[in-house]
Amino acid sequence: MKVVLDTTIQIDRIFGSNKRLKRIDEVLRGNELISTTYVLGEYFYNIVNDYVTLYNIFLQENDIEQTGCRITEKVFGRSQGRMFKLFNNLAANCDYDLELIKDNLDNYLHIIIERFYDELVEVLNETECNKAKAFVTYEDGIPKLENIFCSKKEEQCQICEFWKKRKEKLELLLENEKYDDSLKDIIRKSLLKAENFKGRNCQKLGDTVIVSEAAGKEEMAVCSSNRQDFEPICESMGIKLISPDYSNL
Amino acid sequence: MDGVKKKYTTYIYPNKGNIVFNYEALLDIKIDNKINKYEERIDELDKKVDFLLSKDNKGLLKKQDLKEKSSTNINIEKAETIIDELRDNDDIRIQIQCTTRIINQLDILRKNYNIDSKKRKMIVFFRSVLKINSDLEIFSEEQLEEFRNIMAALQNDEMEYDNFMVKMEREFRRVGLRTMVEWE
Numbered sequence: 352m353k354v355v356l357d358t359t360i361q362i363d364r365i366f367g368s369n370k371r372l373k374r375i376d377e378v379l380r381g382n383e384l385i386s387t388t389y390v391l392g393e394y395f396y397n398i399v400n401d402y403v404t405l406y407n408i409f410l411q412e413n414d415i416e417q418t419g420c421r422i423t424e425k426v427f428g429r430s431q432g433r434m435f436k437l438f439n440n441l442a443a444n445c446d447y448d449l450e451l452i453k454d455n456l457d458n459y460l461h462i463i464i465e466r467f468y469d470e471l472v473e474v475l476n477e478t479e480c481n482k483a484k485a486f487v488t489y490e491d492g493i494p495k496l497e498n499i500f501c502s503k504k505e506e507q508c509q510i511c512e513f514w515k516k517r518k519e520k521l522e523l524l525l526e527n528e529k530y531d532d533s534l535k536d537i538i539r540k541s542l543l544k545a546e547n548f549k550g551r552n553c554q555k556l557g558d559t560v561i562v563s564e565a566a567g568k569e570e571m572a573v574c575s576s577n578r579q580d581f582e583p584i585c586e587s588m589g590i591k592l593i594s595p596d597y598s599n600l
Numbered sequence: 601m602d603g604v605k606k607k608y609t610t611y612i613y614p615n616k617g618n619i620v621f622n623y624e625a626l627l628d629i630k631i632d633n634k635i636n637k638y639e640e641r642i643d644e645l646d647k648k649v650d651f652l653l654s655k656d657n658k659g660l661l662k663k664q665d666l667k668e669k670s671s672t673n674i675n676i677e678k679a680e681t682i683i684d685e686l687r688d689n690d691d692i693r694i695q696i697q698c699t700t701r702i703i704n705q706l707d708i709l710r711k712n713y714n715i716d717s718k719k720r721k722m723i724v725f726f727r728s729v730l731k732i733n734s735d736l737e738i739f740s741e742e743q744l745e746e747f748r749n750i751m752a753a754l755q756n757d758e759m760e761y762d763n764f765m766v767k768m769e770r771e772f773r774r775v776g777l778r779t780m781v782e783w784e
Contacts, residue, residue, distance in 0.1 A: 366783030369736070433783060440781035444731050454724040458765060459780060465766045469773075 354382045354593060355475070355565040357558070357575040358393040361386060363595075365398075365466045366437070374595040379574060386467070387475040387564050392482030393557060394467055396499060397429075402463060403487060403496045405434045406456045410493060413449060415442050460487060460494060475564050481507035503550035510553055510560070511545040517563050518542070520588055524559065529583035534559065559584050566590055672714050676751050679705040683747050686739055699734035702747075703727055709754070718761045719754055722768060725779075726750050732778050742775045 356364070356379075363371050405422070412418045422434045441459075445451035464487070468474070476483075485499045501507055514521065521538050524530050537555060541547035553560070558577065562584040565571045572591035575581045585592040682701045689695060709715055710723045726747075733739070739747075750768070753759050772779050 362783075366780065368782050369778065437781065437783040440783070444728050444781050451724060451727075454721065455728050458721060458725045458728070461765045462769045462780065465769075 352382050352570045352572055353385050354379060355561065355571065355573045356384055356386045357561050357573060358390050359576040360574050361390060361394055361467060362398055363576060365463060370600045371597060374597060378593050378595050383472045384470050385473040385475060386471050387561065388480045388483035389478045389560050389564065391467060392480035395485040396482050399464060400496055400499060401430045401433050402460065403494050405438060406460065406494055409456060415447055477564055478513050478560060479509040501550060503546060510548050514548050520563055520566060523587045527583050527587045530587065562588050562590055672709060672712050675705045675709045676755055680748065680751050683744055686744055690738055692735060692738060695738060696734050699730050703730060718764065721765060722750065722754065725765065725768060729772055729777055729779055732781060743777055746771055746775045
């Protein structure tokens with residue numbers, strides 16, 4: 352069976368604890384692993400973006416305590432936890448040596464982008480997600496993430512076409528009581544005006560996009576650790592959901 | 601008229617021609633002599649610096665270079681010996697102790713000016729991987745072999761640098777090593 356890995360699984364496969372890795376391996380073993388450019392776009396937008404930001408904060412401060420303070424005071428939500436944990440672990444790994452931390456931050460940057468493709472046999476590209484084309488460049492030794500924005504006005508991707516082909520699937524979701532109401536609103540508005548599928552709404556519909564990419568294909572399942580959000584979508588689209596068991600970890 | 605200070609070194613003494621000195625004047629002469637000696641020494645050092653910066657010192661620099669290079673090899677050999685000590689080891693405490701010694705050699709290496717930036721990157725990454733894995737599980741023979749490969753690559757002057765970091769990371773994971781600190 353082919354299994355589409357969502358962003359949560361991709362992140363855990365790359366940065367998760369050994370215990371998590373073991374649980375993921377248990378559910379994925381023997382399957383062909385695939386992902387999508389949409390997931391890659393999310394990975395760039397969330398993970399690589401967080402990483403490059405952390406690297407920049409460190410370059411600005413060149414100080415362990417101040418970098419920690421900046422993360423605590425200026426970065427919020429999931430990004431904060433992510434950056435803080437990574438930076439703490441990295442600083443400890445480098446014996447709190449500033450030069451070593453900088454060198455390791457640079458080393459990791461090359462690795463995290465490549466790791467996305469690890470063990471994947473295919474990357475689906477039906478959405479032609481523009482964010483998946485993001486890349487990192489250096490300006491005088493300072494890394495910056497480019498091409499990470501998507502515009503609602505410009506024709507950068509095929510998300511509208513994608514949903515046009517899957518109108519029936521969306522209607523099935525609208526009938527599902529377990530499916531999130533705010534997402535139903537977005538879908539209703541977007542069915543009236545396709546442009547509404549783009550931009551921020553596209554991000555909000557992320558889980559739905561990922562499952563829809565797998566829908567309609569034979570012998571296909573989706574793997575996500577976010578069972579709560581994925582279950583109603585998979586149910587409506589008739590897709591098998593695989594989730595690693597992270598309980599007791 | 602009292603002696604007039606001229607820059608920091610020479611003094612003019614009104615009665616010097618008639619050899620009339622008081623204690624203060626003698627003290628000044630003594631200081632003056634010392635300063636002259638220091639100035640001579642500075643001149644000597646300047647000449648040495650000029651020589652070192654000149655084209656004639658190639659041989660000398662080469663000697664220095666060789667010295668640094670041989671010290672690089674010594675650190676690599678030391679690290680290799682410690683890696684060999686880990687063969688057949690089944691005690692995680694010994695592994696931690698050996699890893700500390702390897703990391704110490706790697707730290708000396710990464711500060712050696714003879715190590716180019718790419719190799720320095722390798723050393724930094726290898727150091728990080730060693731530290732992450734040293735107290736997780738006993739290193740397998742395959743993992744130790746990978747460590748030896750890294751040490752050999754560090755000695756290789758014709759190493760291929762194309763995408764080397766990604767390749768190195770992949771090899772580490774292939775032999776079951778964790779390559780990055782936890783994030784999520």
